[in-house]
Amino acid sequence: MQITKFAIPEIIFGNGSIKYLAPCAHRLGAKRVFLVSDVGLETSGWVERIRSILEADGLECIIFSELTANPRDWQVHKGAKAYEECGADVIIGLGGGSPIDAAKGIATIVGNGGRIRDYEGANRIMRPLPPMIFIPSTAGSGSDVSQYAIITDTDRQVKMSIISRSLVPNISIIDPDLLVTKTRELIVSSAVDALSHAIESYVSRLASPFTETQALNAIGLIATNLRAAADDKDTEALKNLSIASTAAGMSFSNAGLGIGHALAHSLGGRYDVVHGMVHPMLLPPIMRFNIPSCTEKMATIAQTINGVRLASAKSLAEQGCATLEHMFAELRIPVRLRDIVPDESRLEQICRIAVQDACAVTNPRQATWRDLYEICGEAW
Template structure:
């Protein structure tokens, strides 16, 4: 086996684990926590819950809520200025991918200076970041585990991928209780994001035995538990989705992703589309595009989805992709690109793909994907 690495944060998992947030901050020397969250979690009562936990441990805090879906570069830069002005130390993020990526961007600028665009790409962060304690509110984005940070460059209208080992938070606190206050839409979007992470990381060029097992476990858990979770809000099912998200995050953080995420980043940057709605549209088209480059691996994915094998690997892979399409349709989500962007914008897809081909995620795609390949996948999904 080739030399590989596997980087993850300390993970505190389980029902009620949010109660350890203050103790985790104290372990990293917290005197004034910089708490990043959003209005949705305020309304659900979770922001106040964290504030109360911090106060019970004698920790001061300052709160930053300048977060939107597809977090913007200027929001990150304003947050870093606010962090420095208030003399904060430990950064705590409570939220989904947008909140956690905003918090990571703030940490980068606060410790390294400059603009967030200075760090686009891999391994451009030179100085250590402030300690980070993350509490994910969705089972999907994986930012609480990963080496990735995705920020929108508002001038170029592109999503920047910032990749560095230093972006792995110190601690991830995963409490399935938080999912009970999430809407059905958010549970579906985040779980399908995790499913895309698991599938793309499994067929990645740099997948390893340490990531492969996590990828397949995540696929299995999501396929078996997403519908029960949204139908009954069963805590057992929500907990399994949280496990799946954590497993998928371990996998993609170390094996990276592929063409589907590259296109999703580009679409999100150009049209300001929420990340989670793109995967049910593009994922199966990209899987077909990649199939001939990784038939045995796609067959393993098909086996997990179907819970059986067909007559050969190719048949198993194709049947798995078809089953996945049926699964997405049954969830009542958009499954065609034309449901997200209008006919007039269809001509912009070529530019979307020309940007996507340079996304860092495309480097580990099993197929040497050109922008023309990406455009073909988009047209198939139209």
């Protein structure tokens, strides 16, 4: 067996677990906390709730919420400057993937200097980061447990993948209560993002027994809980999606992803689309592309989703792709790339950029930009 490693933060999980935030911050030496979030979470009241928890325990709280979805490099630089000017000592990231990735970017600049594009790629962060606590408000990105940060380079219109063990936080507090205020669209897009994390990492070239177990657990939980969570906001289903997101995050953080995320990053950098909404369009054709290189694993994914195995591995693998297409259609979400991309004229450029993304390296089947272009054509 290949030598492998498995890096995760300390995880505190459960309904109401944000009540442990202040003791966790004190344990990391906090006196003045730098809270990174966004306007949506301010509006929903969660930012004020977090601030009140911290201030009730004698901690100062400086809020930085000048962020958009798909955080920009200049926003990260502005946040790092604000952190240094206020004399903060611990970073808390509250939100979905965007605020948490921005918090990671801010911590990287605070600890290492330079510009965020200096750290694009793997293992380029050389100095320690400030202590970090992350509180995910969605069940999808897995950023709160992962070694990844995705930041948009506005000059190149590219979403950069920054990968480093340093980006794993000290503590992740996962409280499913935060999901109750989310829209149906956000619950679905986040869960499909987690599903793609699980599937891509399960078939990754770097998958190990430690990551495979987590990935299959996530796939099963999402398949059986997504409908109830999205349509009814069932509390048990939302809790299970939180577990699935965490499991998928632990898997992809250590095993890597694939060409689905490489394409999603390229599309997101060019068109600023919602990351999770790209995967219902791309995941089935990408799975079909990968079947020749990992037929048995694709069959196992299908068995995990459908619960039975009554066909050959190849037939079962193909059934799994069809099952996901049916599931996405039933969820009433866009399933064609043309629904979010204005025209086909830039797809070649997008595919040429995607094939260079760090996520493409661990895909089980080597892909050229022409392969990606054909996949986009199938998804169109």
